[in-house]
Amino acid sequence: MKQPLPFDHRPDAALGDALRRALDPGDDGVAFAARLRARAEALRVGSWDAVLARWARAGVAAAVLVALATGYLVGRTGAMPAARPSVTDVLIAPPAHPREVEVVLASVIDN
Amino acid sequence: MPDPQPPRQAARIAQQDEAALVTRVVAGDRAAFGVLVERYAAVARRVARAVLGNAEDADDAAQDAMLSALVKLDQYDPRRPFGPWLLRIVANAATDRRRRRTVRHAQPLDPGLTAGGPRPDTTAERRALSERLRQALAELPERRRMAVVLFDVEGYSHAEIAGILKIPEGTVRSEVFHARRRLRALLADWKEDV
Numbered sequence: 123m124k125q126p127l128p129f130d131h132r133p134d135a136a137l138g139d140a141l142r143r144a145l146d147p148g149d150d151g152v153a154f155a156a157r158l159r160a161r162a163e164a165l166r167v168g169s170w171d172a173v174l175a176r177w178a179r180a181g182v183a184a185a186v187l188v189a190l191a192t193g194y195l196v197g198r199t200g201a202m203p204a205a206r207p208s209v210t211d212v213l214i215a216p217p218a219h220p221r222e223v224e225v226v227l228a229s230v231i232d233n
Numbered sequence: 234m235p236d237p238q239p240p241r242q243a244a245r246i247a248q249q250d251e252a253a254l255v256t257r258v259v260a261g262d263r264a265a266f267g268v269l270v271e272r273y274a275a276v277a278r279r280v281a282r283a284v285l286g287n288a289e290d291a292d293d294a295a296q297d298a299m300l301s302a303l304v305k306l307d308q309y310d311p312r313r314p315f316g317p318w319l320l321r322i323v324a325n326a327a328t329d330r331r332r333r334r335t336v337r338h339a340q341p342l343d344p345g346l347t348a349g350g351p352r353p354d355t356t357a358e359r360r361a362l363s364e365r366l367r368q369a370l371a372e373l374p375e376r377r378r379m380a381v382v383l384f385d386v387e388g389y390s391h392a393e394i395a396g397i398l399k400i401p402e403g404t405v406r407s408e409v410f411h412a413r414r415r416l417r418a419l420l421a422d423w424k425e426d427v
Contacts, residue, residue, distance in 0.1 A: 131391075137416055138385035144363035144370070145279040145382065147288050154278065155270050158296050162266060162303055 252311035259306050270299065273316065276387055277323045283382040284327035286371050290334065291327065298326035317389065321397045324379055331375070362423055369419045373412055380405050381412035 147154070257265035277299060282291035302309075302322050309318055370378050376398060383389045383397060384405075391409075395402040 133385045133388055134413060134417075137381075137413060137420065138388075140362060140366055140420060141370075141382060141386045141416070142279065143359060144366040145282045145386065146275070147278050147282070147292065151271075151274050151278075154274055154292060154296070155267070158270055158274070158299055159263075159267065161296060161300055163263075165300060165304070166261075 251315040255306060255309055255311060255315060258303070266303065269315075273299070273319055276316070277319065279386060280320055280323050280379065280382060281327040283370060283378045284324065284375055285331055285334075286367060290330060294327040294330045295323060297330070298323040301326065314393070317393045317397045320383070320387075320389075321399075324397060328375065362420075365419060365423065366416065369416055373415060374408075376400065377408045377412045380408035381416065384409045385413070 251269075254265045254269055258269060274295070277295040278291055281294040281298070282288060285291045285294060299319070299322075302319050305322070309315065370382075373381075379398060380394055383394045384391070389397070391402045391405045394405045398405065400408075
């Protein structure tokens with residue numbers, strides 16, 4: 123059976139300090155932070171550009187669809203024959219040439 | 234021996250504070266992102282350097298990781314501590330960079346450092362010790378390196394390190410134990426030499 127490792131569960135301050143000194147970059151981190159902020163800003167601008175580009179693409183697609191739909195509807199309306207008036211409409215509507223009707227009626231009565 | 238790990242109460246306050254900071258960053262608050270960067274840049278750079286050795290590579294990896302974290306910030310669970318979440322990304326970024334990296338020619342060490350010759354002053358001694366420690370770290374397996382740095386330098390608990398490295402807690406203990414044994418031997422030799 124394996125024996126448990128004799129392990130000190132507390133961080134070793136001396137070793138930790140020595141390692142920290144060995145791994146510390148040796149600067150105040152200002153240049154690092156500035157470069158990181160600049161890259162983050164570029165990333166943000168890039169993402170805004172992408173969003174705007176997406177919006178622009180969507181806008182163009184929508185405009186094309188609207189133009190196509192409008193063109194189709196206009197074309198369809200022009201091609202359709204004019205609707206014929208119903209018998210009722212004709213009877214109710216005032217005569218376009220009332221004198222002609224009177225002449226026709228008079229000739230019929232005379233006969 | 235002083236315990237560098239923060240008291241639990243302080244850690245909890247910091248965690249709430251960080252959750253609020255992250256919320257602000259997600260909302261586009263640049264100042265909040267700056268605060269997060271200032272708080273974690275140093276630890277991210279050290280952890281990356283523990284993996285990569287080279288300081289410039291480490292900085293590039295730490296930057297990539299922090300930007301990646303910024304992009305993925307909406308995936309962060311604010312109920313959990315921010316540090317381990319970020320350091321997991323840093324560790325991955327550093328490991329990926331190490332795998333992709335073409336073989337670099339390491340700068341030759343000053344022969345005086347490796348030969349244990351006379352040392353002019355304390356600053357030079359410390360620099361030489363740091364160089365030796367970096368060499369010793371580089372000889373350790375990568376996981377062991379990260380485990381000992383996260384435990385002894387950054388003060389993370391075994392459970393937190395297990396979460397960062399995605400390994401069982403018992404493995405973390407074992408890795409820290411073996412790394413310490415090697416590094417302590419080096420430190421002891423150094424003290425005897427001086």
